[in-house]
Amino acid sequence: MGLIAALPDIDKYDNSVFVMHEASEKLIPFHKHTKGQLSYVEGGIAYITIDNRTYVVPARHFFWIPQGLEHILQIGHSATVLRSLYFYAHDDFSNSFFNRLGIYPASELLIQMIKYTEIWDERHVTSMDENFEFLIALKKILPETHKQPLPIILPATQNKQMMRIVNYLENTIEEKHSLTSISKKFGLSERSLSRLFKTDMDISFLQYLKTLRIIKAIELLLNTNKSINEIADEVGYSSISSFSDTFREFTRSRPTDLRKVDVKTHK
Template sequence: MEQLTTQEYLIQIDKHPKSVYVLHERTERRFPVHHHAKGQITYVEGGVAYLHVDDTAYIIPARHYVWVPCGLNHFLKVRHSASAIRSIYFYTYDDDSSPFYSRMGIYPVNNLLHEMMIYTGQWRGHIHPESRHYSFFTALKNLLSVSETQNLPIVLPTTQNDRLQPVLQYLDTYAAQLLTLSTVSQKFGLSERTLSRLFQSTLSMSFLQYLKQLRMVKAVELMLQTDLTLSQIAFATGYGSISAFSNTFYQQTQMRPSEFLHTIK
């Protein structure tokens, strides 16, 4: 299986509708935008991953997994190096047993699911119904729907708009600085009204909403990749106080930064 091309992997995933297809890798395989007839769970050990769906990037932090329902166009990008990328593609004949399987979501990995995902590292390729290991994967899939907790809504819109892309790159680089609609519009020779309309028409959100979400994504990355305190992370993402940072983080995720930090450590 190691010699398969990316396109051959995509064909293999759906080759046997009732099988479970296991794909574990040490480095990111850059699949293009694609979909498959099976549901997919992906767990990234270490690093930070992003699931791109249409013009939205969903962040997948450490100790979280993403469920991708069948038929959803997507691609995965690992922003920081990961020790392993574990993906399992499941049959769909029992998907109507729970609404969980029909919607995309990012969820924390509990201890049992974590151990089961690690245990799957010994397998590669198709696990067929007649295999004695098939029941293990059936149990794993069933566990997803019964252990489902709150979906993590840390998202960041993306765009191919030529006028807005350089603005977003600038915000990404200088997110820790004092940024306002006025200063950024002046930087790019635009009126505040033009830039505001560009954000609304292209990303369906305001300049301020986008900046808040960008800073939350950066905060999560700092929690995962550094040993900075929450106060240091607050200042590193443009907030003058820990309370302002905590309140914004709660607005975006429905949990306090300290609570989230507990789920990923």
């Protein structure tokens, strides 16, 4: 049973944990559930879209989606395994962690605990099941061990002028763009372009460009065998150190760390 087929079953029992481990490459359209969702991304990349914002989840990271939050989930690589636990929500008031969307680097302890739950794959687990306390403990440690979500968020736009600008940036990401060069390209003053990004997408031009470059870099790191130098150049960085520092700002790891993780996962 795939995740799409399983969606109607997730909320079947209020006090259960529904377990789903799936290797796939697919788009799961807008949906929501009355349970909170913990999903660990293994060996690839995932994208979550909520309210015209796309969140990027690299390999060896997990995301938490609170109950009732409508979202789109896309798996971006055929080798990706998505290990998901849909938790009862009756105690979500106990910590603000459970009431907000977040993406976090997964600790080694959490990774091993999530992998252990494969024994319950495609099942609802309740207090009647042996070792249900293990799942209770797993949920309880989340707020204590994972406090800082990653800021890899790319806003979308319905503004036709902005759509032309962001499409151009995406298609020419390897070029050395600046507020000045893009303003001239689209016949705007720097002030007008800066205001357009801020008012339409609530992000600065520079932050949008940096985020777009890092997302593209993550995709290349996980989906190609290109060298770090080649990837830095392809996303518009002439300095490998500048690329590495910006990558660390967004992901709290170096590009080489993500590449090592991906190799390890696929062994």
